[in-house]
Amino acid sequence: MHLEKVPGTVLPLDEYAEGTFGSIEPALRLSGGFSLSQVCSLTGLEPTTIQNWIKRGWVAKPVNKKYAERQISRILIINALRDALSLEQIVGLLARINGSVEDKSDDIIAESKLFDCLCKGMKRICASADVSDDSFRRVSELLLEDFSGTDSGKELLKESLRAMMTACCAALLKKESDALIRNVQVK
Numbered sequence: 001m002h003l004e005k006v007p008g009t010v011l012p013l014d015e016y017a018e019g020t021f022g023s024i025e026p027a028l029r030l031s032g033g034f035s036l037s038q039v040c041s042l043t044g045l046e047p048t049t050i051q052n053w054i055k056r057g058w059v060a061k062p063v064n065k066k067y068a069e070r071q072i073s074r075i076l077i078i079n080a081l082r083d084a085l086s087l088e089q090i091v092g093l094l095a096r097i098n099g100s101v102e103d104k105s106d107d108i109i110a111e112s113k114l115f116d117c118l119c120k121g122m123k124r125i126c127a128s129a130d131v132s133d134d135s136f137r138r139v140s141e142l143l144l145e146d147f148s149g150t151d152s153g154k155e156l157l158k159e160s161l162r163a164m165m166t167a168c169c170a171a172l173l174k175k176e177s178d179a180l181i182r183n184v185q186v187k
Contacts, residue, residue, distance in 0.1 A: 001172050003126040007119055008080030010044040020119040021073060021112040033066025042072070043079050050075060058091045060101045073111035074101065080118060081164060083171035097160050108153040114161075117143045121165045131169050136162045 006013050006020050024042070028034060036047050043050075053059045059074050067075070074094065081090045097114065099106030109117075121139045128135060140161040147154045 001126055001129060001131065001169065001176065003122055003172065007122055007168055008076035008078070008115070009042055011042070013123070021069070021076075021116050024072070025069065025112070028069060028072065031066075033062070033064075033068045034072060035065060036062070036067070039067050039072060039075060043075060045075070045079060053078065053087075057101060058087070058094075069112050070104070070110075073115045076115050077111065077118065077164075080115075081167050081171075083174070084167035093160055093163065097156065108149055109147070109157060114157075117157075117161055118164050118168070121161060122168050125165055125169060126172075131173070133162075133166075136165050139165065 003013055005011060031038075034042070036050060039045070039050060040047055050059070053075070054061055058078065060071050062068075062071060077094065078087070078090050085093075094111075097108050098111060117140075121136075121143055124139050124142075125131060125135060137158075140158045143161065144154060144157055147157060149157075
């Protein structure tokens, strides 16, 4: 199983450090937020898709037409998971972790940190080529060992991250399977 792009983006994985959001964050800070076209360039999503997610309340509204760290992180997470999970499942999972999209005070973890954990986890899983549940469990525990929240919050994050990594791996395996089938059919 090979991870070529940063999950949820069109960015080649090899060019970005493990702390993926940290690679995006300086440009975001300098620009005061990304425009819709910049978010689309980053994610490969159509503007109407992002606008629909905002309209449905799955992503917080941009401020002065600028998307901040919280909104971009959430878009990246949703985009990374949507090949394997329904949008309702993804949004439900994110709501369980961080409550309301408009309220930071109910968050267990910053969504940019959650996105980084997902990226780091996927990089480790793919490097090891071990897609067992034990591997997902070990990686999620390792990534969250320094988490300073409550024990129940930490357990919820571990299980959620495990589910997210499983979904991303399932989507990667499906793409690889599709390519193999196309190759067999061509011959």
